[in-house]
Amino acid sequence: MISQNKFCIINVLQKMLDKLRMIEIKRAEELEISVVQVHAIFEIGKLREVSTNEFSKxxxxxxxxxxxxxxxxxxxxxxxxHIHPENTRHVILKLTENGQKIYENIRDDFKLYCKRILDNLPEKSRESITKDFEILLKSMEDNA
Incomplete structure (x- = not known):
């Protein structure tokens, strides 16, 4: 059974993912490409470069x-x-300048969304939530 606190955390994370998905959908419509392509651009942008094998995972x-x-x-x-210089069997993916702009627009839209949410909170709550999210993020990274 999931406690009320755990359900609240899950709900917040799901809402944030939904918002990111909506930002990607909007960008896909603007660019007239698929949402999957926009998501792929975003993921490559986060990593800066990635092999196709890792990207599929x-x-x-x-x-x-x-x-x-x-x-x-x-x-x-x-x-x-491009081909990895040390292992010719690995193909490396990297964004072009246009791809980088798309990534940055999505990232900036999401940051603005998060900033608007935090700006609506009282200062004391904002500090507490920020600290709690840092703890949550550390736990997520430790249990990846």
Missing amino acids: ILYLDKNTVNKIVNNLVDEKFVLR
Whole structure:
């Protein structure tokens, strides 16, 4: 049985994920590309560069599906791919300047959303919540 406090944390995290998803949907509509492509751009942007093998694990998709997504993003000039200099079997993905702008717009939209929420809280609550989220984030990283 999930306690009320745990349910509240789950609910907050789910709402934040929903908001990020809505930001990605909006950006996809503006760019006239799929939400999956926008999400892929966002994930590559967070990592700066990633191998296609790791990327398929991050997206929870098979390599063929990831290759189709990446091919479209390369064709749209949002992603660059190159062979890893030390291991020629690994392909590395990195955002182009256009892809980087998309990533930064999504990141900035989400930061603005979070800032508006925090700005609506009393100062004392804001400090407490910020500290609690730092603790939660550390726990999440420790249990990844």
